[in-house]
Amino acid sequence: MPTTNLLQGTLDLLILNALALTAMHGIGISHRIAQMTHDTFRVKPGSLFPALHRMEEAGWLTAAWGESENNRRAKFYRLTAAGRRQLKSETRQWETIALAMASALQAN
Amino acid sequence: MPWISRLASLYRNLRGGKRVERDLDDELRAYLDQLTDEKRAAGLEAQEARRAARIEFGGVEQVKEEVRQVRSGHIVEELLQDLRYGMRMLRRNPAFTAVALLALALGIGANTAMFSVAYGVLFRPLPYAGADRVAVVCMRYFPRDFAFGTLCMRDYLTWKENNRAFEDPSLFTSLNMDVAGGPAVPEQVQGASVTAGFFATLGVRPLLGRTFSLGEDKPTAAALAVLSESIWRRRFAASSAVLGQTILVNGVPATVIGVMPGVFQFPWKPDIWTNLLLKPPTRYGPWFYRGVARLKPGISFAQAQSELDHIGLRMMQQNSFYKRLTLPVVSLRDVLLGVTLKPAILLLAGAVGLVLLIAVVNVANLMLARATVREREMALRLSLGAGRGRLIRQLLTESVLLAALGGALGLALAWGAVYMVRTWNPGNLPLADSIRLDLGALGFTVVVAMLTGILFGLAPALESARADLNATIKEGGRTGAGSQARGRARAALVVSEIAVSLMLLVGAGLLLRSFANLQWVTGGFSTPPSRILTMLISPGNRKFSDARRGLAFYDEALRQARNVPGVETASVTDSLPPDQQGDADTFGIEGQVLAPGELNPIVSDATVGPDFFRALGIPLIEGRYFTDHDGMDSVPVVIVSEGFARRFFPNQEAIGKRIRQSGPELGNKWMEIVGVVGNVKYLGLTVDTDPAYYLPFAQAYGPRMFLAVRASGDAARLAAPLRRKIQAIDPGITLAQIGTMEQHRTLSVSQPRFDTELLSLFAGIALLMATVGIYGLIAYSVAQRTHEIGVRMALGAGRADVMRMVVRQGLSLAAIGIVLGMSGALALTRLLKAMLFGIGVTDALTFACAALGMTLVVTLATLVPALRATRISPVAALRYE
Numbered sequence: 001m002p003t004t005n006l007l008q009g010t011l012d013l014l015i016l017n018a019l020a021l022t023a024m025h026g027i028g029i030s031h032r033i034a035q036m037t038h039d040t041f042r043v044k045p046g047s048l049f050p051a052l053h054r055m056e057e058a059g060w061l062t063a064a065w066g067e068s069e070n071n072r073r074a075k076f077y078r079l080t081a082a083g084r085r086q087l088k089s090e091t092r093q094w095e096t097i098a099l100a101m102a103s104a105l106q107a108n
Numbered sequence: 109m110p111w112i113s114r115l116a117s118l119y120r121n122l123r124g125g126k127r128v129e130r131d132l133d134d135e136l137r138a139y140l141d142q143l144t145d146e147k148r149a150a151g152l153e154a155q156e157a158r159r160a161a162r163i164e165f166g167g168v169e170q171v172k173e174e175v176r177q178v179r180s181g182h183i184v185e186e187l188l189q190d191l192r193y194g195m196r197m198l199r200r201n202p203a204f205t206a207v208a209l210l211a212l213a214l215g216i217g218a219n220t221a222m223f224s225v226a227y228g229v230l231f232r233p234l235p236y237a238g239a240d241r242v243a244v245v246c247m248r249y250f251p252r253d254f255a256f257g258t259l260c261m262r263d264y265l266t267w268k269e270n271n272r273a274f275e276d277p278s279l280f281t282s283l284n285m286d287v288a289g290g291p292a293v294p295e296q297v298q299g300a301s302v303t304a305g306f307f308a309t310l311g312v313r314p315l316l317g318r319t320f321s322l323g324e325d326k327p328t329a330a331a332l333a334v335l336s337e338s339i340w341r342r343r344f345a346a347s348s349a350v351l352g353q354t355i356l357v358n359g360v361p362a363t364v365i366g367v368m369p370g371v372f373q374f375p376w377k378p379d380i381w382t383n384l385l386l387k388p389p390t391r392y393g394p395w396f397y398r399g400v401a402r403l404k405p406g407i408s409f410a411q412a413q414s415e416l417d418h419i420g421l422r423m424m425q426q427n428s429f430y431k432r433l434t435l436p437v438v439s440l441r442d443v444l445l446g447v448t449l450k451p452a453i454l455l456l457a458g459a460v461g462l463v464l465l466i467a468v469v470n471v472a473n474l475m476l477a478r479a480t481v482r483e484r485e486m487a488l489r490l491s492l493g494a495g496r497g498r499l500i501r502q503l504l505t506e507s508v509l510l511a512a513l514g515g516a517l518g519l520a521l522a523w524g525a526v527y528m529v530r531t532w533n534p535g536n537l538p539l540a541d542s543i544r545l546d547l548g549a550l551g552f553t554v555v556v557a558m559l560t561g562i563l564f565g566l567a568p569a570l571e572s573a574r575a576d577l578n579a580t581i582k583e584g585g586r587t588g589a590g591s592q593a594r595g596r597a598r599a600a601l602v603v604s605e606i607a608v609s610l611m612l613l614v615g616a617g618l619l620l621r622s623f624a625n626l627q628w629v630t631g632g633f634s635t636p637p638s639r640i641l642t643m644l645i646s647p648g649n650r651k652f653s654d655a656r657r658g659l660a661f662y663d664e665a666l667r668q669a670r671n672v673p674g675v676e677t678a679s680v681t682d683s684l685p686p687d688q689q690g691d692a693d694t695f696g697i698e699g700q701v702l703a704p705g706e707l708n709p710i711v712s713d714a715t716v717g718p719d720f721f722r723a724l725g726i727p728l729i730e731g732r733y734f735t736d737h738d739g740m741d742s743v744p745v746v747i748v749s750e751g752f753a754r755r756f757f758p759n760q761e762a763i764g765k766r767i768r769q770s771g772p773e774l775g776n777k778w779m780e781i782v783g784v785v786g787n788v789k790y791l792g793l794t795v796d797t798d799p800a801y802y803l804p805f806a807q808a809y810g811p812r813m814f815l816a817v818r819a820s821g822d823a824a825r826l827a828a829p830l831r832r833k834i835q836a837i838d839p840g841i842t843l844a845q846i847g848t849m850e851q852h853r854t855l856s857v858s859q860p861r862f863d864t865e866l867l868s869l870f871a872g873i874a875l876l877m878a879t880v881g882i883y884g885l886i887a888y889s890v891a892q893r894t895h896e897i898g899v900r901m902a903l904g905a906g907r908a909d910v911m912r913m914v915v916r917q918g919l920s921l922a923a924i925g926i927v928l929g930m931s932g933a934l935a936l937t938r939l940l941k942a943m944l945f946g947i948g949v950t951d952a953l954t955f956a957c958a959a960l961g962m963t964l965v966v967t968l969a970t971l972v973p974a975l976r977a978t979r980i981s982p983v984a985a986l987r988y989e
Binding site: 025026027044045046049050051053054056057059068070072073074075 | 112117134135136138139141142143145146164165166167170171174175177178179180
């Protein structure tokens with residue numbers, strides 16, 4: 001499957017999910033998403049950064065400069081409380097949709 | 109709270125724009141570095157790794173732009189960008205900017221100012237509580253058909269007895285009053301005598317003390333006075349000790365009981381209100397009074413009017429000399445405004461609306477012209493990937509920017525104009541105090557200007573950009589899509605500009621000619637007005653109400669006046685042309701048989717000293733002037749005006765006939781007509797000749813008289829010495845209304861002058877804008893036709909041919925505009941009818957001059973580009989292709 005055409009909501013949910021356990025920098029997030037989706041989605045910088053900045057402005061993420069595993073300066077993103085709530089509600093929403101889609105597609 | 113975080117980032121983005129940008133740079137670079145690290149870890153050379161990372165990353169700038177797009181406030185940022193770009197565009201086209209801004213500023217400024225004035229004068233609530241429920245009631249009857257009419261005491265009592273519609277009606281009259289007492293010198297002021305309920309009727313409270321209470325208008329009540337704030341400050345140093353103080357009003361002691369606030373100026377800005385004592389009248393007249401009353405709750409003006417119609421019928425039945433009697437209920441505001449002002453202001457407001465229309469058309473025209481020029485820019489930007497929304501936003505920003513700048517200039521202009529009208533009041537407008545800059549009008553005009561800019565700037569630009577990008581870019585915008593239709597639209601706009609400004613020109617022309625007529629019309633006297641000085645003298649002291657003592661006083665005053673160097677003739681009078689009628693009365697003619705209740709008309713009856721006619725230069729037609737021998741005890745004599753003689757003694761000798769003052773019930777002495785003099789206007793310059801009769805001062809003494817002197821030179825210089833000499837006769841004397849006849853005349857025509865000047869100004873602005881419009885159109889068309897003209901000249905067309913061609917284009921547009929404008933003017937000048945004097949609303953000369961002037965101006969505006977066209981070098985024009 002090609003790597004793009006992510007719905008915006010899907011990308012948000014993936015990013016929130018990727019950050020659920022720990023703070024991460026940009027490249028870490030895109031690796032984590034690739035890993036989580038078994039390489040189905042590979043998020044490019046052109047989609048990743050606008051999404052990160054948008055979510056930061058929405059108050060779901062906070063960003064801070066830190067040091068990467070190979071001693072490079074990098075910007076780390078972390079979920080806020082609002083981000084966690086968002087993750088929960090979007091997950092629930094997604095599950096509903098996925099269930100509905102699955103049963104719709106199985107109908108014939 | 110997501111909106112808090114948004115607000116915070118908005119603040120961060122807008123304030124720390126640079127830091128945010130640097131942060132983004134760093135973040136992206138870090139990502140790239142990490143990616144490079146990974147590539148190297150995978151075994152690539154440093155150079156190779158960097159390249160691979162860059163390829164995988166994609167365009168750094170695009171990513172940045174996309175991040176910027178999601179930031180809060182990026183719209184604001186783009187707006188700032190558009191504003192900067194818009195400013196740059198405006199600066200780069202100074203001619204366009206100047207013309208557009210000028211049109212907008214004049215249109216917006218003139219409209220805002222005019223509507224502020226109109227609203228302030230015509231609509232702003234009066235500073236009286238519930239003023240819209242207060243009406244002035246007067247009586248009009250033949251032949252006393254004055255604008256608002258008057259009442260006599262008896263009429264008032266009849267009204268009061270039969271009144272159901274109003275709360276207790278009040279009566280008032282306006283008169284000159286001498287004020288004396290206290291340390292200040294005596295002075296003459298405008299005063300009013302009013303019944304007890306007057307202040308309550310008008311819904312005003314005193315600033316200090318009290319107003320008249322119930323019963324203080326009974327015949328036995330003590331004399332009381334209420335002061336205006338102005339005289340209280342001026343004469344009594346704003347001291348509250350003034351309450352209870354006794355002052356002399358017309359020589360009678362009166363107790364000050366209150367002070368009215370400055371906003372209360374009814375009727376006609378009095379400085380003193382005294383209590384009118386309602387003595388039971390013994391006869392009809394004098395008709396000095398007016399009624400004022402407040403409608404009872406739930407009663408409408410129409411209901412009150414129908415009740416008064418019945419009362420009027422009853423009055424006519426009771427008194428047979430009231431003919432065609434009506435009792436119009438007039439609103440307080442209409443009384444304050446007078447009859448001529450409202451139509452004049454509405455007309456000017458209409459005219460200024462036309463100016464706005466022209467301004468807007470001019471802006472539209474400019475926008476259309478610019479849209480054509482910018483076709484290429486828009487097409488280019490669209491093809492380079494600019495979003496349509498982004499372009500719309502930018503054009504919108506430019507239009508709004510232009511309108512806002514024009515609005516700011518207009519606001520400054522309007523503020524100045526309103527300030528001027530309030531401060532100097534050149535039109536002598538009533539209620540000028542309530543004129544304030546009207547921001548609603550400003551907002552409205554700015555929005556109109558903005559919408560015009562948007563409509564005519566945005567639509568064509570976008571339409572053309574959509575039409576055919578390739579064609580537009582290739583053709584260099586010279587004959588781009590839609591430009592032909594746009595040319596037609598511009599021509600139509602210019603035609604309408606010419607038509608509308610022609611209408612204004614005709615209107616202004618009519619007013620100008622009417623005003624010139626007003627200047628030329630004489631009051632019926634031949635001495636130049638600048639050589640006549642007049643002042644109103646009141647001897648003050650009550651002893652001078654005795655005729656013998658009064659006459660002696662005036663003899664002395666005249667003797668003193670004649671001794672002042674530069675005085676040629678001095679006399680006294682109670683009436684002055686052009687609009688100071690002293691008294692008016694009916695009269696009887698010896699031997700004339702009148703039906704019962706029939707009366708001769710009421711005409712001006714002036715009381716004058718012997719030299720009055722000589723001082724003013726009123727010609728003697730027959731008989732003689734008064735002399736010093738026409739004294740108190742001599743045979744009663746009278747002089748009549750030519751109009752009087754012709755009307756009442758047609759085909760007869762008037763000299764030697766006898767007439768007497770007033771109606772038969774008074775039994776006045778018969779007076780012999782000894783002279784006939786030329787007609788003089790006492791009721792205003794525009795009122796037709798007025799029959800009048802003159803009584804000799806010694807036989808009809810009154811204490812308050814005008815001194816009128818004829819000077820050998822400029823009369824204004826005599827004011828100071830004359831004032832000194834006369835004041836020195838008695839300390840109680842008060843002098844008022846000192847000035848030359850020319851000064852009085854200027855004041856009396858100040859309103860028509862104001863109307864005329866304003867309309868001329870509006871017409872001038874309109875003409876200027878129309879000129880700019882047609883100049884722009886022709887200049888643009890010449891620029892577009894450079895190639896064609898070049899070809900024509902190469903093929904042998906002479907300069908004159910080229911010039912004729914260009915001028916013909918302008919004039920054919922002008923011809924259409926002029927025909928349309930003439931028809932419009934013919935339809936609209938009827939509205940001017942009431943404002944014109946001595947000229948018809950379809951005055952052919954005015955129409956012809958306006959059309960000719962317009963043609964001339966259009967020709968001149970066309971000549972400049974036409975001359976430029978003749979200088980086109982065929983070689984150069986062709987080489988451009």
